[in-house]
Amino acid sequence: MGGPDTVRRWSAEALDYLDLEARAVPRVPLHRVPLPPQWDIALHVHDESAQPTGSVNHRLIRGHFREAVESGRINEDTTVVTATGSTAAVAAAYFARLLDLPFIAVVPERTSAERIAEIETHGGKCVRWGPAVTLQDEGRRIAAENDGHFLDHFVGTDLALAHEADTLASDLFANLAETDHPVPDWIVVGASTGATSSVLGRHLRHQGYPTKLAVVDSENSAYFPGWISGAADYTTGTATRIDGVGRPRVEPGFHFRLVDLLIPVPDAASIAAMRHLRACTGLESGPSTGTHLWGVWELVSVMRRDGLTGSVATVLADGAEHHRHTYWNDAWVTRQGWHPDPYLATIEGFLASGEWVPPDGR
Structure with missing residues (x-):
């Protein structure tokens, strides 16, 4: 990670990318x-x-990325991690690729092959996890292990x-x-x-x-x-x-x-x-x-x-x-x-x- 000026410059550019993406969607x-x-x-x-x-998750996940960039939780070298097999993971992979960030989705074992393929198409990596009740815990663990950001789309939606x-x-x-x-x-x-x-x-x-x-x-x-x-x-x-x-x-x-x-x-x-x-x-x-x-x-x-x-x-x-x-x-x-x-x-x-x-x- 660079100095404060480098971080602020990257954050400003990332927010511009997110704004441009939003305006481009009809x-x-x-x-x-x-x-x-x-x-x-x-x-x-x-x-x-x-x-x-x-x-429908596209707008929500864009908002999560924007808020995390503004608050400094996502920077230019941050690995972004989610714990879901839903379309939210697909959207998160898309926005991570937009910002050229590594992305990992911890997905339930039952996640379909087509959903895995969608996430991987956007450059994401999938990790299958068995106990559904500990899916979020595993996502947080992987984020901490990679000094990354755990994007919990169930929290902070407002x-x-x-x-x-x-x-x-x-x-x-x-x-x-x-x-x-x-x-x-x-x-x-x-x-x-x-x-x-x-x-x-x-x-x-x-x-x-x-x-x-x-x-x-x-x-x-x-x-x-x-x-x-x-x-x-x-x-x-x-x-x-x-x-x-x-x-x-x-x-x-x-x-x-x-x-x-x-x-x-x-x-x-x-x-x-x-x-x-x-x-x-x-x-x-x-x-x-x-x-x-x-x-x-x-x-x-x-x-x-x-x-x-x-x-x-x-x-x-x-x-x-x-x-x-x-x-x-x-x-x-x-x-x-x-x-x-x-x-x-x-x-x-x-x-x-x-x-x-x-x-x-x-």
Whole structure:
């Protein structure tokens, strides 16, 4: 490492690179999902798969890098380490390469070969680690061993997003402003780090919008039971299985006070809704988008029941290319014990008849 002047010069250049990258990314597209016209309800999908690394995590990780550079935790020779097999690791590898920094991702043993390949394509190195409960500990150990920076995208999300001038929320509402429904009745997103619901919830309050925010949660996750019990530190101790939605504990970046409704979603329903989206629009997404959409259908059914019209917006969190050999693979889905067909029949029946009849009776 050079002297103070060298460090400041590198930091200024790194921040310029991050700013230039952010400005070069065009606004992501907004898609309208067709609903029966007599319902007079619009459904818009904000497509974050158009980000350079293909997911909603791109903005968040850029913010983490910017904050770490500004605070001096990342310098020109810093090895950056993450502990996740999610699209956050792909984004971190991308930004590390942008700044010409070494990058290591500690990933769960079950991480797919395609996810490993994505990280390595951006110049990252992957280390598989067995006990999921100690994944973060191993990431911190490797970072310390390399005199590096452990980028924990579950912590400090508020500070990281404060460094993002063009947030998902501002981008979403810029897109919606060009539609007949510039202010939706509901926005539906999932929770993993808590960053997405946090930035949206704060934007809604700052702008004074009447829009309500619903968060969907997967099986084995802590967010829905934490919501029901009022325990902000709820833990399940069990791994979740829908990539990008749910956590075995309520993460510090998630704020219950910003959310109007939590909706639990069966894992098989996430797969069904993901498949239905492709069938009716041609859009291919990851499973967390399916989780979002199942929550959307539940909310639209309530709007229908109560005779309401208006609009709902949600987020396409990542694309199908991340999941070809897993969630889009029928044999793999069957091995998980998931049976999406009954849930797919619920969606199709609802759009045909207006009657919401989930297979579990809920």
